Amino acid sequence: GNEMFPYLHQDSVLYFSSDGHAGLGSLDIFKSIKNGDAWSKPGNLKAPVNSPADDFGIVISSNGREGMISSNRPGGKGEDDIYLLTISERLPDSVMITGLVKDKETLETMKNATVFVLNTLNNEVMVLKTDENGRYTAKVKRGSSLVIKGIRNGFYPDCLSLAMDNKSKAAEIENRNLLLAKYKVDQIFRLENIYYDFDKWNIRPDAATELDKVVVFLKENPGITVELGSHTDSRGSFKYNERLSDRRAKSAVDYIISRGIDKGRITANG
Incomplete structure (x- = not known):
């Protein structure tokens, strides 16, 4: 030619x-x-x-x-x-996102923490690990809408949302720090919206949704054990309510165990 x-x-x-x-x-x-x-x-x-x-x-x-x-x-x-x-300027197809994971109390960086990056536009998830300096880095498509979650065993997770401008010329975005607070021994968590029918202790679908959050928490923190308590309203005698409360707590524990949690990690206390 x-x-x-x-x-x-x-x-x-x-x-x-x-x-x-x-x-x-x-x-x-x-x-x-x-x-x-x-x-x-x-x-x-x-x-x-x-x-x-x-x-x-x-x-x-x-x-x-x-x-x-x-x-x-x-x-x-x-x-x-x-x-x-x-000639129009061509923007890169992808953007590098980066950030640090830190201990919320000491502000020390946390190496080997896990970071999930969810693209809500296509439900694709990347699973990353922080490096020696507590930093994570990922290449994502320009214009993505992201939810970024940092976790580490023994710590509260932290999340941030990032809606990326499709017209931005930025090649790299530095996110705010993900701050993970350490769990404390004998710390009490209140589970909302767990209800039972009158004189019943079976797990309703709405209660299962809340208990599934406990399952996720335990799976993300394999070193933690939990004591799960339950209570009733003021109807009925003390002994009746005590027995019903025990049954409800045991029912909730049995549900959590059925979702794959070792029975040695959770006990019932009505």
Whole structure:
């Protein structure tokens, strides 16, 4: 094939026309980028720069935002016409996100903590580990909507949300620190919205949703053991309510064990 009309832009990008590479017409414009002593494989500039006709003689302004080409494509004023190009800045397809995981009390960085990165647009999840300096890094698609969660055994998790601007030119985003607070011995947690029918102790679907949160917590913290308590309202005698409370606590514990938690890690106390 014929390679002609070479043009070197800022000593780093070579443009030329060729009918020997796969293209849209007779002569198409290609570019090759210098990388050290080597040059990249020529890439076709495609439409609208190229057409089924002959396209050649490209020049680019010093700021890289405008240029001109010659072409004998249909619709011109003569046999070969000059066309003005407006070159839009191409944003990278991906962005690097990074951040630190720290102990909330001491503010020391935490190595080997686990960080989950959920893209809510497609429900894809990345699982990362922090490095020696407590830092995590991930490459994500530009315009993603993310939920980022840091966890470590024995600590409260911390989450942040990140809605990325699809038009932002930023190549890297530094997130706020994920601050994990350490659990304390004999710490009390109150579970909301766990209800039982009158004189019953079976687990209702709405209660199962709340107990599943306990299951997740125990799976994320395998070194923790839990004592689960339950209570009743004021109807009935003391002994009746005590027995019912014990049954409800045991029922909740049995449910949690059925979800894969070792029975030695959780006890009932009505």
